[in-house]
Amino acid sequence: MIVHTEPVMGTMVSFHVEPGECPVKDARAAVVSACKKLHELDAVFSTWKPESPLSRFRNGLLGVQDAPSDIGLVLDMCEEAMVLSQGWFDPWAMPGGFDPTGLVKGWATEQALAILRQAGVEAAMVNGGGDIALLGLPKGQDTWRIGIRHPWRPDALACVLEASTAVATSGCYERGPHLINPKDGTMLFDTASATVVGSSLPFCDALATALVVAGDDGAELARSLKGYDAYLIGVDGKEEATVGVVFAEATVV
Amino acid sequence: MTSVTFDPTLTSHRGRPRGPSSSRPGAAPRPMIAEVALIFAGLGFGTCIGLAVTAETWKQLAAPGGVAMFLGNLTGLAGTYLALVMVLLVSRVPAVERVLGQDRLLAWHRRLAPWPISLIVAHAVLLTLAYAEAARTGVFSQIGVFLRSYPDMVTATIALVVMIVIAVTSVYSVRRRLRRERWWAVHLFMYLALALAFAHEIALGPSFVGHPFTRLAWSVLWSCSAGVVLVYRFGLPVFRSLRHRLEVVEIHAESPDTVSVICRGRHLDRLAVSGGQFFEWRFLTRTMWWQAHPFSLSARPRPPFLRLTVKGVGDYSSAVAKLRPGTRVAIEGPYGAFTTHARRRRKVLLIAGGLGVTATRSLLEDLPKDCDPVVILRASRAEDLVLATEMAELVRHRKGRVHELVGSRKEVRIDRIAELVPDLVDRDVFVSGPEGFVDRVVATVLRLGVPKGSVHFEVYSL
Amino acid sequence: MTEPARSTRGRATSTSELRRMNRVPAVALASAAGFAGILALHASSGAPVLTGARLGTPGSTVPRTTAPSTTSSLPPTGTPRAAVGTSEQYGYGVLAVKVAVRGSRIIEVSMAKLQTAEQYSQSLAQQVIPTLHNEVLSTQSAQINGISGATYTSQAYAASVQSALDLLGVK
Numbered sequence A: 001m002i003v004h005t006e007p008v009m010g011t012m013v014s015f016h017v018e019p020g021e022c023p024v025k026d027a028r029a030a031v032v033s034a035c036k037k038l039h040e041l042d043a044v045f046s047t048w049k050p051e052s053p054l055s056r057f058r059n060g061l062l063g064v065q066d067a068p069s070d071i072g073l074v075l076d077m078c079e080e081a082m083v084l085s086q087g088w089f090d091p092w093a094m095p096g097g098f099d100p101t102g103l104v105k106g107w108a109t110e111q112a113l114a115i116l117r118q119a120g121v122e123a124a125m126v127n128g129g130g131d132i133a134l135l136g137l138p139k140g141q142d143t144w145r146i147g148i149r150h151p152w153r154p155d156a157l158a159c160v161l162e163a164s165t166a167v168a169t170s171g172c173y174e175r176g177p178h179l180i181n182p183k184d185g186t187m188l189f190d191t192a193s194a195t196v197v198g199s200s201l202p203f204c205d206a207l208a209t210a211l212v213v214a215g216d217d218g219a220e221l222a223r224s225l226k227g228y229d230a231y232l233i234g235v236d237g238k239e240e241a242t243v244g245v246v247f248a249e250a251t252v253v
Numbered sequence B: 001m002t003s004v005t006f007d008p009t010l011t012s013h014r015g016r017p018r019g020p021s022s023s024r025p026g027a028a029p030r031p032m033i034a035e036v037a038l039i040f041a042g043l044g045f046g047t048c049i050g051l052a053v054t055a056e057t058w059k060q061l062a063a064p065g066g067v068a069m070f071l072g073n074l075t076g077l078a079g080t081y082l083a084l085v086m087v088l089l090v091s092r093v094p095a096v097e098r099v100l101g102q103d104r105l106l107a108w109h110r111r112l113a114p115w116p117i118s119l120i121v122a123h124a125v126l127l128t129l130a131y132a133e134a135a136r137t138g139v140f141s142q143i144g145v146f147l148r149s150y151p152d153m154v155t156a157t158i159a160l161v162v163m164i165v166i167a168v169t170s171v172y173s174v175r176r177r178l179r180r181e182r183w184w185a186v187h188l189f190m191y192l193a194l195a196l197a198f199a200h201e202i203a204l205g206p207s208f209v210g211h212p213f214t215r216l217a218w219s220v221l222w223s224c225s226a227g228v229v230l231v232y233r234f235g236l237p238v239f240r241s242l243r244h245r246l247e248v249v250e251i252h253a254e255s256p257d258t259v260s261v262i263c264r265g266r267h268l269d270r271l272a273v274s275g276g277q278f279f280e281w282r283f284l285t286r287t288m289w290w291q292a293h294p295f296s297l298s299a300r301p302r303p304p305f306l307r308l309t310v311k312g313v314g315d316y317s318s319a320v321a322k323l324r325p326g327t328r329v330a331i332e333g334p335y336g337a338f339t340t341h342a343r344r345r346r347k348v349l350l351i352a353g354g355l356g357v358t359a360t361r362s363l364l365e366d367l368p369k370d371c372d373p374v375v376i377l378r379a380s381r382a383e384d385l386v387l388a389t390e391m392a393e394l395v396r397h398r399k400g401r402v403h404e405l406v407g408s409r410k411e412v413r414i415d416r417i418a419e420l421v422p423d424l425v426d427r428d429v430f431v432s433g434p435e436g437f438v439d440r441v442v443a444t445v446l447r448l449g450v451p452k453g454s455v456h457f458e459v460y461s462l
Numbered sequence C: 001m002t003e004p005a006r007s008t009r010g011r012a013t014s015t016s017e018l019r020r021m022n023r024v025p026a027v028a029l030a031s032a033a034g035f036a037g038i039l040a041l042h043a044s045s046g047a048p049v050l051t052g053a054r055l056g057t058p059g060s061t062v063p064r065t066t067a068p069s070t071t072s073s074l075p076p077t078g079t080p081r082a083a084v085g086t087s088e089q090y091g092y093g094v095l096a097v098k099v100a101v102r103g104s105r106i107i108e109v110s111m112a113k114l115q116t117a118e119q120y121s122q123s124l125a126q127q128v129i130p131t132l133h134n135e136v137l138s139t140q141s142a143q144i145n146g147i148s149g150a151t152y153t154s155q156a157y158a159a160s161v162q163s164a165l166d167l168l169g170v171k
Helices: A024-045 A053-058 A069-084 A101-119 A201-224 B031-054 B058-062 B066-089 B094-100 B102-112 B114-135 B139-149 B153-170 B180-204 B212-244 B315-321 B354-366 B388-397 B416-420 B435-447 C014-019 C024-044 C117-126 C154-168
Strands: A002-008 A011-018 A123-128 A131-135 A144-149 A157-163 A166-171 A191-198 A228-234 A239-241 B246-255 B258-264 B278-283 B293-296 B305-311 B328-335 B348-353 B374-379 B401-406 B428-434 B455-460 C080-084 C093-102 C105-116 C146-148
Touching: A002 A024, A011 A024, A011 A101, A024 A053, A024 A069, A024 A101, A053 A069, A069 A101, A069 A201, A101 A123, A101 A131, A101 A166, A101 A201, A123 C146, A131 A201, A131 C146, A144 A166, A144 A191, A157 A166, A157 A191, A157 A228, A166 A201, A166 C146, A191 A201, A201 A228, A201 A239, B031 B066, B031 B094, B031 C024, B058 B066, B066 B102, B066 B114, B066 B180, B066 B212, B094 B102, B102 B114, B114 B139, B114 B153, B139 B153, B153 B180, B180 B212, B212 B328, B246 B305, B258 B315, B293 B305, B293 B354, B305 B315, B305 B354, B348 B354, B348 B435, B354 B374, B354 B388, B354 B428, B354 B435, B354 B455, B374 B388, B374 B416, B388 B401, B416 B435, B428 B435, B435 B455, B435 C014, C080 C154, C093 C154
Parallel strands: A144 C146, B348 B374, B348 B428, B374 B401, B428 B455
Antiparallel strands: A002 A011, A011 A123, A123 A131, A131 A166, A144 A157, A166 A191, A191 A228, A228 A239, B246 B258, B246 B328, B258 B305, B278 B293, B278 B328, C080 C093, C093 C105
């Protein structure tokens, strides 16, 4: 098993690769190549580097035709995600301009996994700061077992899910601080954490963000999604999961 | 038991007391210190307002209870800051007190007082309403939530109640009815209230949660203020009293109702005093130990002796006349800006009414020989002219003149000053005495053309 | 001098006139300066006043750029060592990251400390911390392949990781 952790995109992207038939040397080279790709994408999509193509694009200094093609791709994906999430995922509505960060990280992680898949490795897990792209099956198991971070206990898990393709989780942290003033005040369903499981990681990523922002309407949105399953945790501990979510035992006998 | 007289001729030609060990002259006030302190006070206030504003966002304002929440936070910060200023105003830091004078600082303290208390009460009310609206509960259940679930709110509420009680007792109509010692005892609880309230500010204030630097700055500010109060309000006086170990040695009648109290102490040569300054005196007898009253020195210290002159008008001052020699005395001070350092010009006019002569008497000793002093002593009856001979001697020594104006207000008109002192406008005027007297004289003197900066006064109350 | 009495009620006396704060303009000016100073400080750290943006929102942070680590072709050597990075404020609370390395290779990154005002407010609001049906209190004991969780504001996260790496002597 090849394990590698790469600091990039402001987070840590970890690789767990089971080469299988593929020669270890090639597998390692693929990991290096995947990291390189991540850095390239980071350079294009970084919102805090004013000279990055995305920054120039969102400031209107660069037209979509002149921008790297990846930006066009991401734009299309954002539109699709917006439709899919019934408008709750809206990268155009972010303060400061168009901000696809909620989707790009998942997409970049998926691109990294694609490189590994092309190299022919048997199984791989790329974890891009909580967005997980999966390939194959881990040794000795019939499914990937993914722990979902507990929203309010730092060293605990909310649950363990079975997954095979992609998992993304989003949380309240991104919504903004409530501090100790109950600004909104409602004790109705307020989402602490939303996990989306599906075939495409960038969409899982965007949908997870959308579900957190949707708050009360999140449960309804989750039920309406086709091809994606969601697990929601409310700030009051209320949990909601669509039928496709498979919970696993924490320990396997 | 030695009979000590303060012989005015024991002054050198430069007006300083001659003697085996002369006492230290008082430190000259540095006005810059007070200016800087005031500037910083203003800066701090603006900073507090800024902190409250920058902790807010439009979204939060638009939320239910948002505006009330913002105002509640703003009033909390501003009110607490002003409370801090209030405490510092009466912390009796010598460097500041020398410049501004305790009477002025106290006047500011009183003038400022309604603001912090109103702001803090508003803070409590506004935040209760705001949280209740945000959480969609009633006001009373919200108060319950505050007390049960939020940290340090019980102590904060106690602090609020204490502050309200103090405010109520300080309202003139209530204070009038209270014995001074009762009022004072209640007032002292303000320190406790402020200490109790501190925890909830740090734990809950939006400008502090998640902002360690602001939290640190606020904590440092409060710690330093507590330090200042401890040192200058309590530490320094205790130290001085212990070091000088004053005790009463002689009570000397100056007139039927006025006595001079002469005290002896150690190391009085190291006590820096300016003529015209006063101390807060605490005579350590069973009945009087817990009160401190201000009295001016009626002469510069002649180590090892000090003198104060007291008129018996109330219980306390009458008890002073009955003090037994050997009574220990604790002092706080020296305080007062009624000194030679306040002078702008060379020539002076000293106007003393009644017991105001005490400050004038010690001030005179500090004045240089070329000040060409004109002294006006004003009293209703001849026997009230205490220390007159000493004054006459001191003035003669400086080639000045004394005018004694005795009689009722109808008989003696204060405008006579103009004819008594033709070059009035060229002199610095020092006025001391009862409030009404000082008021009238100051008004007259200003009217006659003396510039404001050259008028200095010390008010006595009876 | 006995205690100065309050000047006669209401009437503006000449003594009170002389005592009046003629320094009011200077103090007012200083207040304005303090206020302006705080606003300027706030604005310069990236968050415009009174807009929706708060310090520490994902869009406005500037993570430290770290050089890509080179993968060596040799298998990781040496015993694993771990260090906990500095506790960093991330706008909604405090976090500290624990980094485990073997040689110069990072093998594990986990959250050593996470304290959010969010959790605090939740616990206050509910007075009882809710339990989840399938929760596992110790990640150590669970047999999992990976953890999916919300990302934290990158700057604080990266800073804590970097400090842990510095402690371990890894570039």
